[in-house]
Amino acid sequence: MVDRVYLSVEERGLLNKILADGLGQRGQRDPQWSAARIALARSLQITEAPDLKRFAEQSGVTGGSEIHARQLTGEGAEQDEDYTDVYRALLSVYTGTDLFADEGEFHRHLQAHLRRGIRDITEEWKEDSSFADYLLRELFFDRGEAATAGEMAPELAERVSRILGQIGVGARVVETREGPRISRFELELAELEDLDRLRKGLGKIAFALGWGENAVTSSLAPGERRVYLSIPRPAATWRTVDWSQVRDALGSPAAKAMALPGCMGTDVLGAPFVFDLAEAPHLFVGGTTGSGKSMCLHALLLSMLTGPTPPELLLIDPKAVEFNAYAGNRNVRGGKPVTSADDAMGALDELVAEMGARQEVMSALDVRNIAEANARGAGLRRIVAVIDELGDLFMTKREIEVPLIRLAQKARSSGIHLVLATQRPEAATFPGLLRSNVPSRIALTVQKASESRIILDEGGAESLLMRGDMLIRLAGRPTERAHGCRVTTQDIQEALAR
Numbered sequence: 001m002v003d004r005v006y007l008s009v010e011e012r013g014l015l016n017k018i019l020a021d022g023l024g025q026r027g028q029r030d031p032q033w034s035a036a037r038i039a040l041a042r043s044l045q046i047t048e049a050p051d052l053k054r055f056a057e058q059s060g061v062t063g064g065s066e067i068h069a070r071q072l073t074g075e076g077a078e079q080d081e082d083y084t085d086v087y088r089a090l091l092s093v094y095t096g097t098d099l100f101a102d103e104g105e106f107h108r109h110l111q112a113h114l115r116r117g118i119r120d121i122t123e124e125w126k127e128d129s130s131f132a133d134y135l136l137r138e139l140f141f142d143r144g145e146a147a148t149a150g151e152m153a154p155e156l157a158e159r160v161s162r163i164l165g166q167i168g169v170g171a172r173v174v175e176t177r178e179g180p181r182i183s184r185f186e187l188e189l190a191e192l193e194d195l196d197r198l199r200k201g202l203g204k205i206a207f208a209l210g211w212g213e214n215a216v217t218s219s220l221a222p223g224e225r226r227v228y229l230s231i232p233r234p235a236a237t238w239r240t241v242d243w244s245q246v247r248d249a250l251g252s253p254a255a256k257a258m259a260l261p262g263c264m265g266t267d268v269l270g271a272p273f274v275f276d277l278a279e280a281p282h283l284f285v286g287g288t289t290g291s292g293k294s295m296c297l298h299a300l301l302l303s304m305l306t307g308p309t310p311p312e313l314l315l316i317d318p319k320a321v322e323f324n325a326y327a328g329n330r331n332v333r334g335g336k337p338v339t340s341a342d343d344a345m346g347a348l349d350e351l352v353a354e355m356g357a358r359q360e361v362m363s364a365l366d367v368r369n370i371a372e373a374n375a376r377g378a379g380l381r382r383i384v385a386v387i388d389e390l391g392d393l394f395m396t397k398r399e400i401e402v403p404l405i406r407l408a409q410k411a412r413s414s415g416i417h418l419v420l421a422t423q424r425p426e427a428a429t430f431p432g433l434l435r436s437n438v439p440s441r442i443a444l445t446v447q448k449a450s451e452s453r454i455i456l457d458e459g460g461a462e463s464l465l466m467r468g469d470m471l472i473r474l475a476g477r478p479t480e481r482a483h484g485c486r487v488t489t490q491d492i493q494e495a496l497a498r
């Protein structure tokens, strides 16, 4: 018999919050299983099994509490209230093992799903928003497709072949690959003219599959007459990428060789997307509210802090919300994030002065950049200034443009880098001189094609799918699509505790 599952104090707290604030069951007696079943349902939506080590281990739950199986699965209750075998069957399919035969394993998987579901709800449900709306959006939206996610690829391949025929493109599907959020088809085109027909027909393919106009994209693939066709999947079938997966990628020799390794998530096929901010050398990040911009910035900050030589971070946050957790960290310049426009101006002026001092050191050593200076023992540490939200800063203090432009123009060689983020990618927030000196860009979902063009000099970001979906254009490289990883408050705390 399934005995019980264990929860930490925080996890139990979330269940109580769902009951009281979400389901309005204030004062009722302990119907905690109803909240727990919602958390189970959330986890079961994700096609990948939860990490057993992380979510089923008992060690992290000291001081926590237990939920009995009879509450969770209805075990031992009347026949039509006992869902134990339904859960057992579901989890057997999920894991590919017979969980009817192994009670302990069933227990472990049940607990892992419950705890992952609680983790997801904690991340996704904003306290001040309606829980009913959250449930509708996260649990029930596109439920039909979610249920058939496993069989989708061959069925989709047939549909795609049929649609290609309808729009007059002669093509053979050579390979199908499922990324975390996108199905990618490699096509071999019959004739050269099929390339034009395909490009012109992308809107029709999207329309036929029920997506927005620019949701389906194509790009050239290696090999004769080969192209990739990328088709998004419904949100309920996405595989979430966690920070822990990204962090592992930063341990690779290639990433360790970078001066400022950055990884915000994966490419469309799920491989970590790692780049060197020192080569970027300045980055502009734009995306509408809820696009995942904050998570993207946290992933970038954690990547740099996890690297072999963490830089000094100047954090500027006029809204005084996003970077609070970093206060007191030894890598933060001045010990805490800067929140007022006047202090931001002062801090950036100091960086300009620091740049001047470093240039003198480099000229005395007769070297061209910080790497060469450090090879001669200069001991200069890289500095990264991160501003979230640039638009607010410009509104209260336009003059801040002056030190920013000077840094963007000249700070690269002295090891000072800028990351400028905004919710409002407008010409006024990203003016000409700054634009031309900040060559690397990340566009998360934006509302209009014109905003995409401000960030990337091209459209496309208006058709992204929120939640960290992004287009990255690094200096000298073509635009690439990536999916951000999820960064939890715990991830940030763990990284800062190092």
Ligand SMILES: Nc1ncnc2c1ncn2[C@@H]1O[C@H](COP(=O)(O)OP(=O)(O)OP(=O)(O)O)[C@@H](O)[C@H]1O
Pocket (backbone or CB within 6 Å): 123, 124, 125, 240, 241, 287, 288, 289, 290, 291, 292, 293, 294, 295, 296, 423, 467, 468, 469, 483, 484, 485, 486, 487
């Ligand atoms: N990479 C991701 N994977 C899964 N969910 C994500 C991801 N990025 C963001 N989300 C979801 O989107 C929500 C909004 O993300 P985030 O707070 O980073 O957006 P934002 O653009 O900074 O919005 P705001 O400006 O309103 O803070 C998160 O609470 C989370 O649920």
